[in-house]
Amino acid sequence: MIRTVALTKMYENRRAVDHLSIDVEPGEILGFLGPNGAGKSTTVKMLTGMLTPSSGEAYVAGFDVFKEPLRVKERIGYIPESGAMYESLTPMEYLDFVSSLYHLKPDVAVARFNDLIEIFGIAQYRDQRISELSKGTRQKLLIASALIHRPEVLFLDEPLNGLDTNAALVVKELLRKLASQGKTIFFCSHILEVVERICTRIVIIDKGQQIITGTAGQIVHDTDASNLEEAFSKLTGVRTAEDLSDDVISALDRV
């Protein structure tokens, strides 16, 4: 469902993504991890047709992302980390706008966004401007807008940002159920506990390169760590978290 072959993105002389080759099957939830600046968002942007690669190939839902981007975009849902939306619209207007872009019939669109805003608990904000909504409410709206056209593949970049515990639980359960329906989910997050709990497989990248892939258990085992957090730190951290935090404390105490 998602396949990349030696996918590479260069920014001038810097390789943001370096010969990345991954396969994600239908029904899989792939946790895509890496430290800040590792190339996660760049990869997602290439897979969603937002960025053109410097070299390599990428296929999503059976279509070449770079040759048939519109076919791909019709079949994907994306939650960007930035959470960018048109601030002066109301949630209803925004969902109406998004469903027009996917050619949903007006009655279907209305029925779906009524259901979605009800389920996500944002119905009372339907006529308020997005700029006036809380971060969590905006994130719920963003999730609703990514699901409204029933995509086959979901790209989620930090989807739990700003959500309260209950909403986060709903989203996690929702992702599991979507995966069980055969949808493919590409999940970027820094919250390793969540990744460990819901992802069927994990890919960790650093400096644009894939450094390990496997289930959470396999990665923990292969790195001789006690949990995924420690494994991640071993694979991507130059120094241990303990050393760094000691340095911070002593820097603050110095003057």
Next chain:
Amino acid sequence: MMARLLTWIGVDHRQFVALLRLSLMVDFRTGMIAARKGKSKGKRRGLPGLWQLALFYGFLGLVLSFVIIESANVFFTGTVVMTITMFAVAMSLLVEFQSVIVSPDDYHILAHRPIGSRTFFMARMANLFVYIGVITGAIGLIPIALYSFRDGFNPLLGLATLSGMMGASLLTGFFIVFLYINLLRVVHPARLRRVFSYMQLLLSFIVYGSGMIFSTLLDKGIFARLVFEQDVWTALLPPTWFTGFMLLSAGRWSEVTLLATTLGVGLTVMLVVYAYGKLSLSYAALLARQSEVSEKRVAHGTRHRGTLPMFRRGEGRAAALLIRNQFKHDQKFRLSVLAIIPLTVLYLIAALAEGTGLADPFVDPARHVAKANLLYFAMAFFPVLLMASLARSDSFRASWIFHATPSDKGKLVLAMKDVLVVYFIVPYLLALGVIFSFFFTSFQHVAVHVLMLTLVSHLFLQMLVFTNPFLPFSLPLRKGERTSSVFIGILVAAVFMTIIINVLARLVYPSTSATSIVLLVLAIMTLLFERAAAERVRRKSLTMQYLH
């Protein structure tokens, strides 16, 4: 019909309508959000930016109507109308609405949606047409009405004026699109935006300058006697290509008129075809590619300049650092402040134009006031401009920091005013002092006059802070507001300064003791007003909230 046509040219009708509706909704609502917040229901929200701009350009049309009434020469007045329309469209696209063409913002929200690049950009173009239509319609409203009733009821001339103005606007609009498309191939969007922003200064210079020349010519009745007919030389001026519509409607056409009009229409069609061909191809990708690469900037080391004691700690230091660095890095803020330069230079040129120089107000007050009154408009306008520029910013959301830290918001507001005085007003007045020193009979006169002007400017700034205290860069930008606020600022400044400078030069400066007393009174007023402003700002600051 429309849907079929759009489909025929490869545009998705439903997406097109959704995108166009979205952009209009967003633009018409811009700026209203902040006004909405914090105000109870039923209170007036203020006009959206586009309507403010339409009002401003409507006023411009009213000014043009004096020229139309004054001169019987339709070719001349028509060319003036076309020229102003082309300038207005160019300025608006370059300054207020450049985002319609070059902003990658939409791309970041929409790029993962299944929108074809042709649909995406046709919607952007339609958005552009709306702006062009509003600006052209606003400027043209009164002139078109006047032409329609010239020599009796003459609807054909009115219609021809409308067609000419629309043609002139379209040519300008598409020429700017052509410029953007080609420049973006070689220049980073951020740099391009910067270059075009600097053009704002140049355009302001041209607009203010032509306004001054116009009023002078109008005063001298030159328009009534002017001979300006279409010939090969005038046909080299693009606005005359569209004045040709008016001549043709009146049956006053020649081969040159026909050729010039055909050239205008032909060029517009060519630019539309060019834009259409390009819009469907690589523009979107180019924008994204360009935007994703950071612009190469020459790294400058951080310079630590000497800071005045009042700006070395606490709120004073915070305000000084913020405003100085925003001036260094925020293009919009820097340009809006620098807009004072063309205005000052032009007014100075106007004052010196007749060769007699600026008289010393202590020696020849009447001549000084007559010569330098425009220069004082610029001087009084500067505090208004600074305050307007300091209030609104793209980074307005960052103002949470004032509310989340234990800073005294009242002190911050007052420190902001002090920073403006020390880093902007005083250097500006000192520069004027240098110019005065070439014309005044003694250095002492220059020093007293500059001191007086500094106290007056400071008082003016205190009044602005007193009436409307706000935290720096804490309000969102509103499209079209810059043009209208500059316009209102000029009006207020003109009234204020005319009174002050007349009183000073005619009544105060002739007497040394009166001068000393006024200086003392101004100093005392400054101190008293500082206390009053501090108290009011302190009270107001208690209710200031982060509302974004």
